Amino acid sequence: MAVWRIPAVALVLAVAAGSAAAQNHTLAEPVKAGDCFRYQIDMSLAGEMRFQQDGKATTRKLAATASHQFPERVLAAASTGLAEKTARRYETAKAVITLGNDKTERTLRAERRLIVAQRHKDDFVVYCPGGPLTREELELVAEHFDTLALTGLLPGKAAAVGDTWKIPNAVAQALCNFEGLTEQSLTGKLEEVQGDTARLSVTGTASGIEQGALAKLTIKATCRFDLKAKRLTAVEWSQTDERDQGPASPAAATQITVTLKRTAIEEPSSLSDVALVSVPQGLEKPPQSMTDLSYADPKDRFVLVHGREWQLVGQTEEHTVLRLMERGDFVAQVTITPWDKAEKGKHLTPEQFKEAMAKTPGWEVEKEVQAGEVPADGGKWAYRLSALGKLDDVPVMQNFYLIAGPNGDQVVLVFTMAPKQADRLGSRDLALAGSIEFAPAGGGEKPKQP
Numbered sequence: 001m002a003v004w005r006i007p008a009v010a011l012v013l014a015v016a017a018g019s020a021a022a023q024n025h026t027l028a029e030p031v032k033a034g035d036c037f038r039y040q041i042d043m044s045l046a047g048e049m050r051f052q053q054d055g056k057a058t059t060r061k062l063a064a065t066a067s068h069q070f071p072e073r074v075l076a077a078a079s080t081g082l083a084e085k086t087a088r089r090y091e092t093a094k095a096v097i098t099l100g101n102d103k104t105e106r107t108l109r110a111e112r113r114l115i116v117a118q119r120h121k122d123d124f125v126v127y128c129p130g131g132p133l134t135r136e137e138l139e140l141v142a143e144h145f146d147t148l149a150l151t152g153l154l155p156g157k158a159a160a161v162g163d164t165w166k167i168p169n170a171v172a173q174a175l176c177n178f179e180g181l182t183e184q185s186l187t188g189k190l191e192e193v194q195g196d197t198a199r200l201s202v203t204g205t206a207s208g209i210e211q212g213a214l215a216k217l218t219i220k221a222t223c224r225f226d227l228k229a230k231r232l233t234a235v236e237w238s239q240t241d242e243r244d245q246g247p248a249s250p251a252a253a254t255q256i257t258v259t260l261k262r263t264a265i266e267e268p269s270s271l272s273d274v275a276l277v278s279v280p281q282g283l284e285k286p287p288q289s290m291t292d293l294s295y296a297d298p299k300d301r302f303v304l305v306h307g308r309e310w311q312l313v314g315q316t317e318e319h320t321v322l323r324l325m326e327r328g329d330f331v332a333q334v335t336i337t338p339w340d341k342a343e344k345g346k347h348l349t350p351e352q353f354k355e356a357m358a359k360t361p362g363w364e365v366e367k368e369v370q371a372g373e374v375p376a377d378g379g380k381w382a383y384r385l386s387a388l389g390k391l392d393d394v395p396v397m398q399n400f401y402l403i404a405g406p407n408g409d410q411v412v413l414v415f416t417m418a419p420k421q422a423d424r425l426g427s428r429d430l431a432l433a434g435s436i437e438f439a440p441a442g443g444g445e446k447p448k449q450p
Helices: 002-021 135-142 169-175 351-359 419-425 428-434
Strands: 024-027 035-054 055-079 084-090 092-099 103-109 114-120 123-128 159-162 164-166 181-182 187-194 197-210 215-228 232-242 251-266 291-297 303-306 310-313 320-327 330-337 363-374 381-391 395-404 410-417
Touching: 024 187, 024 197, 055 114, 055 215, 055 320, 092 135, 103 135, 123 135, 135 291, 169 181, 169 197, 303 428, 330 419, 330 428, 351 381, 351 395, 363 428, 381 428, 395 419, 395 428, 410 419, 410 428
Parallel strands: none
Antiparallel strands: 024 159, 035 055, 035 251, 055 084, 055 092, 084 114, 092 103, 114 123, 164 187, 181 197, 187 197, 197 215, 215 232, 232 251, 291 303, 310 320, 320 330, 330 410, 363 381, 381 395, 395 410
8 A cells, every 4th residue: 555655645746846836926026215225235356458558459457346335215216116216324335446556445435425326217326415426436336236226127026936027128227337228138037936035047138338338248147035025135146248448448358246135124313314404305416516526636736526427537647637428429538737836826827828738749729719817716817728720630629728726826727629529518618627626825735625
């Protein structure tokens, strides 16, 4: 009797196992305003950057690590169930980047630890209500794994083990950190269920535009979902990245690994209504003063404030070079050069300035468009010279600015563009030049960075 019962028991177990495998599990987490989470996000990167120097291709090894810890409060959520606006209070935000033999470390100033992230009508912006971030601080808090789009990896419905679903384009674009998405094939799959934990995978490729360059990514990720709490709790994201050279960035090939841990928490005091009183209400774009970036000269000779569309592309002891990028297009370039210090209360005369600018290597003046003083505050003096001509035989328009401080400090800014791009530049050259600030009188002090 026992002999024939063994296959029967096995059959019953097999049927039960098959029934369990076919069981549906709801994989959805619609976030809502007031939800709070604690995040731990760690990243490691290895690869190389590719440059063109003197007409020859060269490569430099690139490595980086980053760590972020913060509580986050959802301030607004979309009908899709994704967060639209959140506030974070960073407890840890640091990155170590090694390029060749050069190593840099990035951290977040204590007065910039409150950060707001919002995505509305395809406009994604990360800013500090307390004032301008530096470019390095912005990259530190805006380019880690996108928590607003995180739950978009879920299908938002019931699924059985083995079921697959397409990741929405908007979610793929956000998690791949693209300014524009060209194509993507990211697919989610419910791999297994053990107890109250579901294991999901996300695989595929995605291509898009970032800083005017094409990037191609191959993604392999694993997610863990708490079926009882109905929460996405962890993500392990592996990304192979191939990027072309762009107007403001070199070509690169990298391998990136991100591990994310996420826990639902009660509202922390650091993100209470009182703590967030400085955060603008609603989803409209925040004031310019909150989205501008600040830049400090490496030798503490000046500081300035500029819009985010200006990208830092070169920096030496004597020159700083920014490029104006607009929707991936190169509009203009500015070279900022500290000039010889004059006596207190003095500066180059307009004639001396014109003569010095006419001697710029490779520059041939053809027509002076405008010249004269421009408004300046804080005791500064500002002069602008606009001219058409050729730079290394290429037709260009150049706007030359001399900004002088009351203590004899002087900085020269040269904006260079194709003549047809002058209208697109608009008054942004004047705004950038006018933001220059020098150290206060008395000596021994640095210019105050906003």
